[in-house]
Amino acid sequence: MQRTLQTTTRAVRATVGPSRAALSSSSSTLLLRSLTTTSSPTSTRRLAPHAGRTAMRAFSSSPTQKSAADMTNIIASSPDDYVSVVSLTPSAGFTLSDGLVVPSPILMIDGNCFLWDVDHPTVGSRPDGKPKSDLGFDWNGWSKDKLAIFETLSPRPEIVLFGTGQKGLFAPPAVRTYLNGLGIQVDVLDSRNASSTFNLLQEEGRRVAAALYPVSHLSARTGLVA
Secondary structure, three states: OHHHHHHHHHHHHHHHHHHHHHHHHHHHHHHHHHHHHHHHHHHHHHHOOOOOOOOOOOOOOOOOOOOHHHOOOOOOOOOOOOOOEEEEEOOOEEEEOOOOEEOOOEEEEOOEEEEOOOOOOOOOEOOOOOEOOOOOOOOHHHOHHHHHHHHOOOOOOOEEEEEEOOOOOOOOHHHHHHHHHOOOEEEEEOHHHHHHHHHHHHHOOOOEEEEEEOOOOEOOOOOOEO
């Protein structure tokens, strides 16, 4: 009788054991399916872009290639940066506002500086061998060849300021007649006053030019004392 009960109990346990394991396995499967079913839509909504909203672009760490036309030179001067005369010295000639030092006679036209190949107004001799006049009448800076550049300008300056070195000289009547015929006024000063007057008129926006000789005898071709 006892053997029969033990055998029956073992059979029941053997039958119930697999059922519990199967129930546990079935419950785990249902739980995983539930989690999968619950989390899948949420994950899908997070990954999918919202309707009507532009997807964000990925940033690139590589540098962007730019051409020279896309860049701005902050050092280069603009058309409004007119050159003016900062100082005059016997050894260096003219020091300009752009830092350039010019040890020779110069022409200041349209905010730019040009070398001017002329001799000293009073030092040296005339083509006929006679000494130059102390009043500067024999200066080759008064010749049309040295002033022909003003015929090519458009528009022409209202006035040309001549700086004749350490002291102002007298312009020959032929020079005044020639420039006045081009619609240009003439004023002759010493080079320091001519430079300062030029700077002032240029700042006021006047169409002004200057033909300036240094305060010492500097050659236009060598930059040395003539």
